[in-house]
Amino acid sequence: MIRTAAPADIPVIHALIRELAEYEKLPHEAKATEAQLHEALFGEHPAAFAHIAADDTTGEAVGFALWFLNFSTWRGVHGIYLEDLYVRPTARGAGHGKALLTELARLCVTRGYERLEWSVLDWNAPSIAFYESLGARPQDGWTVYRLTDEPLEALGQDVRKPRQDRS
Secondary structure (H helix, E strand, C coil): CEEECCHHHHHHHHHHHHHHHHHCCCHHHCCCCHHHHHHHHHCCCCCCEEEEEECCCCCCEEEEEEEEEEEECCCCEEEEEEEEEEECHHHCCCCHHHHHHHHHHHHHHHHCCCCEEECCCCCCHHHHHHHHHCCCCCCCCCCCCCCCHHHHHHHHCCCCCCCCCCC
């Protein structure tokens, strides 16, 4: 069963994010608080959205997908960027991951979005095989870059050359 996340799901989403960080061997990187998640998903101006995969028998949350809209300048329309997809190890193989991706693909089709994109760690062979079984293909020739922490702070404080916003 896949359903849109509700405010009452924040504690379980937070727990699933922590589990995902452990799985990806990066628990120290998962710094989001429940309050931050609540604001991002259900605040005055939601910046992200989430779906919950629940066990058909118990109704217990066993996975989630957290996503936001992106925009393709080449296609001229929005798409969905899947930030996180996670299913608890005890629930894997039961179709929850595919059901979450199916729901996001359905949203893309019904809303006229032309892309559903995400990143996967290169060592995560089971996930890569799963994604490719659905028809997803890696984007050759692209490398993901990221600014965080001190480098982001330093660049953001570089005021030597003030820019004029010409928009």
